[in-house]
Amino acid sequence: MKKILLLSLLFILNSLNAQVLESPSKALKLNFQLTPNGKPSYSLTYKNKPVVLNSLLGVYLKGDSDLASNFKIDSIGMTTFNESWKPVLGEQSKIVNHYNQLTAALSQTGSKRRVNIIFKLYDEGLAFRYEFPKQQNLNYFIISDEKSEFNLAGNHKTFWIPGDFDSQEYAYNETLLSEVNSAKIDMNNGIGLKSIAGNFMVQSPLMMKSADNLYLNIFEAAVVNYPVMHLDLNPTTFALTSHLVPNAIGDKAYLQTPSVSPWRTIMVSDDARDIVSSKMILNLNEPSKIDDTSWIKPMKYVGIWWEMHVGKSTWDYAGSQNAQNTESRELIASGKHGATTANTKRYIDFAAKHGFDGVLVEGWNVGWEDWFGNWKEDVFDFTTPYPDYDLAEINAYAKSKGVKMIMHHETSGSVANYERHLDRALELMKKYGYPAAKSGYVGRIIPRGEFHDGQTMVNHFNFVARRFADYKMMVNSHESSRPTGYHRTYPNYIAAEAARGNEFNAWSVGNPPMHETILPFTRLLGGPMDYTPGIFEIKMSVYDKNKKEQVHTTLAKQLALYVTMYSPLQMAADLPENYEKYPDAFQFIKDVAADWDDSNYLEAEPGDYLTVARKAKGKEEWFLGAITDENARKTKINLSFLTPGKKYKAVIYQDGKTAHWEKNPINYEIITKTVTYKDFIQLNLAAGGGTAISFTPIN
Known part of the structure; x- marks a missing residue:
């Protein structure tokens, strides 16, 4: 189902005051305008709270010319779009793609070159891109830089990794924006190749939380024929600016009109579950080009x-x-x-x-x-x-x-x-x-x-x-x-x-217990991750008594990762003989699905915890995964996601009473009970622990 509605006719303008675009729910509001010297700028608010302060946009060309200033607005177009589509594999069988759009058609005085800046405003965030139409005065061109600014409204708590052009395999740092500095982190992290361009450069997706409890994420979508975007941070003003990865001779991108940049995205909500469950990045990509996907x-x-x-x-x-x-x-x-x-x-x-x-x-x-x-x-x-x-x-x-x-x-x-x-x-x-x-x-x-x-x-x-x-x-x-x-x-x-996968636990300082609670808010927003979970022999001393390395989770958390870390390609990563030692726990890996009809994010806090329930594709079977960071956690989960009128056998794989990711990681217990959608389940997660549950209908 697809619906496109023209909200206002295109009209010709020589000068224009700020243009306002609202999201479908009206919670998000975009303001777009040109500065007095013709520079495109925008700002963003959420429920009247400032999210992005006035920020400039523009692209710079090789040869000292730019597509960033001396513009006038030729026209403004506004539309709304609403469709639903079915992914081939995914977390849910149907995805809604609903946004309002503003297209600003700009022309540059003197050069007469044209650029369109397209904004899409979803209920969960803003996306914008540069479009370079076919034109007489711009054909082949080389981008030397892109200066898309994100001037943030505060000194937010931030989950960041260094701006490395060759690797994302870092554990996340949790600091304020003002404290970001790659020079202050331990680089004895098992990464063999490092290409860090600056101490105040960070990678996207960049997950943040404001002092007044707004969750923000800056990322990009549909990176095609363009370099990856990193972010330069001014730790004093909390301003971020796009930094494109260069090639061997310092150029950023070779393009020919007509062409487009990737989408730059800003997700924002007062509920962390809206970020982690968002399909905005997927929606911004083109539909499948494969006709037969069977x-x-x-x-x-x-x-x-x-x-x-x-x-x-x-x-x-x-x-x-x-x-x-x-x-x-x-x-x-x-x-x-x-x-x-x-x-x-x-x-x-x-x-x-x-x-x-x-x-x-x-x-x-x-x-x-x-x-x-x-x-x-x-x-x-x-x-x-x-x-x-x-x-x-x-x-x-x-x-x-x-x-x-x-x-x-x-x-x-x-x-x-x-x-x-x-x-x-x-x-x-x-x-x-x-x-x-x-x-x-x-x-x-x-x-x-x-x-x-x-x-x-x-x-x-x-x-x-x-x-x-x-x-x-x-x-x-x-x-x-x-x-x-x-x-x-x-x-x-x-x-x-x-991203930093499970294998780092085998031969390096490993992945801290909070690592898997951050990845769904960052790396997994862009697509499924082959994290290779399912390690049962947690401590590497089982192979060599002199080894100190270990997986920084409990065994129960390794099971829960099959649900919290979405991928239609899932590995049971441990050795066969290790699974044969724990056949009752191994049963969950055998049972859990890898493709889903529905997903419900029940609890979420980046760096702390995540609980998600998923319905297996084409079956009346549900699976739940709950994970925590280095802190033990107790929580009560409402089972209202189950189908009314049905009874289910719930097999609960949970941390044992003395479980601890470091002190006693293989301590677990399995409980079976009958439940319905009216019930609650008490979850007891050990430090660095988790819970995995399978729900099978009782006929």
């Missing part, structure tokens, strides 16, 4: 992966580039290689026994011995297996067991090499019936001098999704730029990492 399906998988992180096995076959016969140059097996035919069959058997869809195998292909850190271009060919990995035999065995294999493509950051080999890699996947691949981009990018977040790499990540779609295959990217809703346009872009 092959795009959710998957739960296991894989040869965690055992490398905990040191049980290795990705490489030989152990080092010197472990080879000096005459034949053939690699000599180290005996620790994880991706062997026999080991893969063990995982396939486990997946088949417990009903998992797929098995991922990392380290299956030649090239792992010497690539990391060497900035080599031609490392992997994505088609040649190690001698102890029989592609044909493994795939025939998986097929006989009803299990799909998930391909792994580690590019080593050599994007040029990956693109050269991509079609041959996809043909190999097609030959053996792979439905999906996990791609990786660890290390410095080739072409050399490019950043993970630059225009070149944004185009690459989107190109790979499109090319996979040509082969009717899904892709899950790791170490990519963070998603901004492109999976609406190409829903085969099923998931991504693009």
Whole structure:
């Protein structure tokens, strides 16, 4: 269903006072006007509270000219739009897209160049973008900078990570805006590649809370043929300004008219649940360009992966580039290689026994011995297996067991090499019936001098999704730029990492207990995250008594993450033998859905806690996940989301009485009771803990 209503006719103006646009509920109000010297500016209020003070907009071109001043308004157009659409995979079966729009058509005195600034005002926030129409005086052009300002109304509490052009894999800092400073944080964090452009630069999405309890989030949507936006902060005035990631020679974006920038977004509400449940980023992306989406399906998988992180096995076959016969140059097996035919069959058997869809195998292909850190271009060919990995035999065995294999493509950051080999890699996947691949981009990018977040790499990540779609295959990217809703346009872009994932707990200072309570307010606003939850052996000393590292959650919280961290691609990340130690807890991972008809965010506070209930796609089954930070928490949950007139068996997986993320993380208990929509459930979350519940109808 779609409805477009013209609110006012376009009209020609030479000068104009402030234009006002209200959201459908009228809670949000935008003011747009030109300054006396023709600079576009805007401000935003929520329920009459200032959110963004008067802020300038504009784009700067290479060659000392700009599209930021000396404008006059040619016309103003206002429309309203209301539709509902069905995502292929998602948190809900139907999404409403309802906003009011203001389009300011501007022309520049002297140059006669034209720019349109488009504002969309939703009930949960504002979006705006620059549109460059086809015109005589602007064809090919190079953007040297974009100066979109967000002059905030106060010194808000902020959840931030440094403005790193190559990595988002940081734990969040919780400070006031005035206290943001990357120079003051500990960089001994396990991140191998850092490209931080300034101490007062932060990444978006930037989640904030004001002193008068407004929740704000600054982000972007539909980043296509454009670099990622970071934010420069003035910690004295609380002003933020867009900072585009440059390419190897310092340019930001190469464009040709007609073209558009990504949407810049400002979400705001007095209820944190409105932020975390928002579909505004998705709505700002184009509808699916894939006509037949029947092959795009959710998957739960296991894989040869965690055992490398905990040191049980290795990705490489030989152990080092010197472990080879000096005459034949053939690699000599180290005996620790994880991706062997026999080991893969063990995982396939486990997946088949417990009903998992797929098995991922990392380290299956030649090239792992010497690539990391060497900035080599031609490392992997994505088609040649190690001698102890029989592609044909493994795939025939998986097929006989009803299990799909998930391909792994580690590019080593050599994007040029990956693109050269991509079609041959996809043909190999097609030959053996792979439905999906996990791609990786660890290390410095080739072409050399490019950043993970630059225009070149944004185009690459989107190109790979499109090319996979040509082969009717899904892709899950790791170490990519963070998603901004492109999976609406190409829903085969099923998931991504693009944040600090669970693996950091195995070999670094790890992820603090509050980490997973922040990600749904930041990284997950742009798309599903392959966080790889489900670690049951919390302390790494189980593998080596000298190890101090551990996962910073309880076991029960690892279960809850399957509900709170949305992804249609979910991994049971621990080793099969660890799940066999705790079969009663493992049952929840086997039962939980990965695609949903409905989602209800029951409680939310960034950095503190989150509780969400979801209804499985096409079933009368509900699942609830509740997580907390380092503080223990008690709360009573209303079950009114359940269907009236039905009884449900509730299986509650909760922290035990002595559970604690650090002192006693594997202490849990399982309770079963009968409930209806009229009931309440008391949740008792340990420090760093959580609760997971399955609700199955009783016939």
